[in-house]
Amino acid sequence: MKKVEARRRVYEFLDTVDGDPTRAQGRAVRCCEMALNLYAEYGDMAEARGLLRGGLMQRDADYGSIYRGWIAMEADHAGNVDFARALFAEWRALCGDNNGGFWCRYIAFEARHGGARRARDVAEAAVQACPGEPAVHAKCARLELLLGHEGRAFAVLARGLAAFDSDAAAQEWLVDQVRVYRDALRRRTLAGRLRSCCRAVMASRRPRGYERLQTV
Structure with a gap:
């Protein structure tokens, strides 16, 4: 009821x-x-x-x-x-296929739930469907950075820059998007490594008063 x-x-x-x-x-x-x-x-x-x-x-x-x-x-x-x-x-x-926002969300979905191969397949389809959409090219380059392939990311970026060779503003936006994302990933990786190091150091330290307890 x-x-x-x-x-x-x-x-x-x-x-x-x-x-x-x-x-x-x-x-x-x-x-x-x-x-x-x-x-x-x-x-x-x-x-x-x-x-x-x-x-x-x-x-x-x-x-x-x-x-x-x-x-x-x-x-x-x-x-x-x-x-x-x-x-x-x-x-x-x-x-329809010419919706850049749709493709960016689809790439993100497969990167999270489908793995590298599915995400790359969707990324290729996105570029074919929206060759004139800067956000799609940026998303594809950022996908490669997320997957840990910086060389491939910059190859994808170069392809995007070539697609907008007569649009300096679009090229600048593309470069900024990829650079900012790369820097954010590097900071996140560094922060994770620092946390791991701190945990290792703290675990190896004896608690305060340990030597005094040994003499009691």
Whole structure:
């Protein structure tokens, strides 16, 4: 009975705001929040999926916001990585190939959940689909840095710079994006090594008063 009541409230909300294009993003965010609450309350994705699918079927739906929220729920909360990957295919079919934001999120998803090979395959598809999108080239170079291949990262960057040989602003932006990310990764690596060294040093030190205890 509680599920029926929850579903009724959800669809009443969707009906009241359906078709208002000025509220599309807010409606999508609210839809994702309500879906997450349903999942948290009932422990499965069935009710949440029904709500999210209904959100996608509304007029002037904000597909990007709903798919982003849904994919995060499936992969990070429910552990359904394959289902989340299928949602990317749906999103691509609805929005087309020339959506740089879609491709950047897809690359990040595969880097986190699919491994190097899948992520690189998506990165190549992204460059083919959006050769004129600087963010896609930057994301591909940053992927290689994340995977620990700095040489490949700069080769990808060089390809991106060549694609914008007549756009100095785009080239400068690309270089800045890759350099800042590389420096951030290096700082993170250095911080991790320093923490490890500190733990090793602290573990090797005898506690204060150790020598005095030995003489008692």
